[in-house]
Each structure stands twice: as C-alpha cells, then as structure tokens.
Amino acid sequence: MKKPASPPPGQTTPAPERNYFADVHEVVRLVPPGRVTSYGAVAHYLGATRGARAVGYALMASNLDAITHQKEAPVPAHRVVNRLGQLSGRHHFPTPTAMQERLEAEGVRVEDDTVVDFKKLYWDPSVELG
Template identity: 65%
Template sequence: MPTSAEKPRNFFQDVYDVVRLVPPGRVTSYGAVAHYLGAKNGARMVGWAMMAAHTETDVPAHRVLNRQGLLTGRQHYSTPTAMQKALEAEGVRVVDDQVQDFSQLFWDPSIELG
C-alpha cells in the first residue's frame, strides 16, 4: 500500500512516463508502448491515454503512431495538420499521413529502455 507521500500509479501515467522518453525526431507505436508496460493487447488503451494527454502538456503524443507509421491520432489535435507539423518540426518527414522511413525512426521502449 502506498504511503501518503506516494501516489498510486495508473496506466495513463505510466504511458505518459514512457512517451516522455521518446527522443525528438523518433517515433514509437501504441502497441510498442503497451507491450513495454506489460499490456500486450493494450494498444487501444495507449491510444486513449494519448487522446487524454492534452491535460499533460509535456507529453509528446505526436510521436506515437499506429504500427504502420500512420498518424491515426491526428483528428485529436487542434487542427488536422498539427500532429504532422509537430513531427516535421523535429525533422520527421510525413507524406499522406504516414511517417517516411518509419522503421529507421522507430523507437522501441522494450529495446531502448531494456
């Protein structure tokens, strides 16, 4: 049981902690974050966390994509192109809502964080 100084962990906070570690110019997937957190089939929950990330201003949710490198979360941004613009500002090339060179830019927390 957590002490009064410790806050209980929740899945969204764990997701935010991992996503904060994705370096600028790199991308990851909902499934990779879920797998790292031990929620093998939790990609959808990671997506829900990213939709709610607007309450956590320091979470770079734009770096989390679907497993094919598509910007499936773009409709949850202030404009339809905001996610793409955020990625392009970090040097990530996006064509037709898909990150180019996705496999080279992919950041897998299971590998990177061990």
C-alpha cells in the same frame, strides 16, 4: 471498516495502482525528438501487448489535459503513431495538421499522413530502455 473488497490476486488490474495514464505519460515522454514509436510498443513495454487501445486513450487524455492547462504538451503524443506508421491520431489533435507539423519540425518526414522511414525512426521503449 466495511471494506468488502478483498481483491484476490490474479483478478483485473494485477498491479495495485497501475495508472495507465501516468504510465503512458511517462513512456511517451521518454521518446526522443526525431523518433517515433507505436501504441503497441508502449503497450508492450507496459506489459500489455494487446492494450494498445488503452494507450491511445491515455494519450488523448494526457494531451487534452495539457490543452486544458494551456501548457506545452508534456507528452509528445505526436511522436506516437500506429503500427503502420500512420498518424491515426492526427484527427484528435488541436488541429488536424498539428501532428504532422510537429513531426516535420523535428525532422520527421510525413507523406500522406504516414511517417517516412518509419521503421528507421522507430523507437521501441522495450529495446531502448530495456
């Protein structure tokens, strides 16, 4: 077998198959309705405090996947906002107002594309889940 790669430990991707997509998918899915979390919190829970970007990327993929499958959003991406509580990803939703609409539907007040009482509704997986 010409398996050239014997990836030494400590290189990129320490975990064997840490599918960021599936990982984020699962964490966000655990976010209860009426609560909101941030990309950084999810990233931190995954172990990468600075991987918040990848979290957003994975979320987009999962959301688009759901749309492609024409099913209900398996991942409540609308409950994920940036560290400032702003709906930075609202522009990437099927509709520019889908995120806010969904949040308000769950009782989350949104003003000026920003979650009201974001700190109060904040849901940290590292804290809630441990």
